[in-house]
Amino acid sequence: MAAVDMDPDVARRLFEEGATLVLLGVPQGTELGIDYKSWQVGPRFRGVKMVPPGLHFLHYCAVNNPSCGGEIGPKKGLFLTLKPREIVLATWDPQEEDLNFSDSQNEEEVSRTRDNLRELDPFLGPYPYEIMRKWVSLTDRLTQELVSELQPLSGRICAFADVIPELQLKHTKDRAEQNLPRNDKACQSMKEGLDKLPKMKQREGTELRFSHIPSQTYPPGATPAQVTQCSLDLSYALETVLNKHYKLQPLNVLGELQFAFVCFLIGDVYEGFEHWKCLLALLCRSEEAMRARKDLYLGLIAVLYHQLGEVPPDFFVDIVSQNNFLTSTLQDFFQCTNAPGIDSTLRKRAEKFKAYLVKKFRWDFDADLEDCAPVVVELPEGVTVD
Structure with a gap:
């Protein structure tokens, strides 16, 4: 040193x-x-x-x-x-x-x-x-108390998960009882080979304890109209997360966003990146929450400003599809901040942040979303798709 x-x-x-x-x-x-x-x-x-x-x-x-x-x-x-x-x-x-x-x-x-x-x-x-x-x-949003809640019980954050077999099957007889294929038989396909591998689970106490983001974004018993609305505006799902994990201190969710980012950026933990993406998408696509929680979203802009300053411009681009998930996520965010009823301070701060990103990364947030819509293909008469 x-x-x-x-x-x-x-x-x-x-x-x-x-x-x-x-x-x-x-x-x-x-x-x-x-x-x-x-x-x-x-x-x-x-x-x-x-x-x-x-x-x-x-x-x-x-x-x-x-x-x-x-x-x-x-x-x-x-x-x-x-x-x-x-x-x-x-x-x-x-x-x-x-x-x-x-x-x-x-x-x-x-x-x-x-x-x-x-x-x-x-x-x-x-x-x-x-x-x-x-x-x-x-x-700056991360406290030791929050770290203690999010980090593994073991106290160590590891780049590679510590995994063990779900079942201890040491003998052929044990595998037969579980109706699993024998290892001494040649594999006829990739699937058969994968089936022969033992199912693994993460060792207890080594898991990162991120907030659970619900896959169902609408309330129980929702009408079709409510399901559609809650799928477009994720505020219900966001409020579910905040009420469960951060009811007294909702801005701590920004600390979790920072924790996930540091785990990935410095700790090489890919799971941190995946959670950062999911949590960011939840925040950026919650228009009603932006009306009710101005301070949370002013804080989000500040957090993202510093985080995005630490990554190269092409970092978020999917190599296969050339689709920048962050561009589409932030495009939704900027559309929401321009919606009726959004606090003027938040709207102006978002506009400045957008201008900064356009200048730094040359991202286009004004592309027509219809360009990304599914293409409807007309099939010839008599042709069906199974």
């Missing part, structure tokens, strides 16, 4: 008030980072100093035989909320290829480390202060 030029007053304040992560035994070559920056660990590394108090994301990838150009393992990470002058201790567990933070609960060990900070100082890299503003802009 190379030292970074820093304003002397800022450096002095961080030296006096900053927290310290003492990370012992991390193998040389391990990729380790905090927030929006990462490094390859060298032989002298013992941790990170001068960490600004607040919420941070520590992440790392184990490397197999780095001296021989070994392979990099999947990324793991965890959120930490650090207090001024706090010392957090962790030791690398080579068997689990993970950091063990149990020493942080030992007051004597923490006190001994604090007394030895002067000797440790040459082996501690300074927090990369130049990324602090960017990190705060990506997580």
Whole structure:
């Protein structure tokens, strides 16, 4: 970790008030980072100093035989909320290829480390202060309480899901009882081969605990007209999510949006990206909610402004269909913000955001939606489609 030029007053304040992560035994070559920056660990590394108090994301990838150009393992990470002058201790567990933070609960060990900070100082890299503003802009709606509700019970956010077989079928007899195909029989098709694979499930306690977004967007017993309306305007589904998870603090849903984005952008968790897409679509297609929840949507624009500043213009384009899901989602959003009854402040803010996106990404939000409508094909007389 190379030292970074820093304003002397800022450096002095961080030296006096900053927290310290003492990370012992991390193998040389391990990729380790905090927030929006990462490094390859060298032989002298013992941790990170001068960490600004607040919420941070520590992440790392184990490397197999780095001296021989070994392979990099999947990324793991965890959120930490650090207090001024706090010392957090962790030791690398080579068997689990993970950091063990149990020493942080030992007051004597923490006190001994604090007394030895002067000797440790040459082996501690300074927090990369130049990324602090960017990190705060990506997580300003995220609190430790919200993180605790969303992250896995294990406390670790992993790029690859930890999966185990749904059923422990060690013998052929066990498979026969479940009416599953035998492994010693040649497969005649791809489907048969897939059927032979054991059904997997995520290990309990390792699942991200995102809010459940209902697949049914209309209330029970809805009339056909209500079903149509609730399919076009997703406000009912959004209110269902808010009432279930964020009844007292509805703006916390923006914190969940940030959590999902950070899990994907920094933690390499694809599930985070998928949830971010679903949650964003729900928010952007809820016209009635925009009339009732101005502050939520003003906050959404601010969150998206910072998030979209961190991705390349073609990131959201589907390679196969060349369909940019974000363009269509935001096109719906901007149409809703122009609807009757929308607060003028929200409408003006949305117009400025739209102009910013057009300039930065050259996205066209004014394309005729009829161009995307299904094409009706006339079949010759007597021809039917099964």
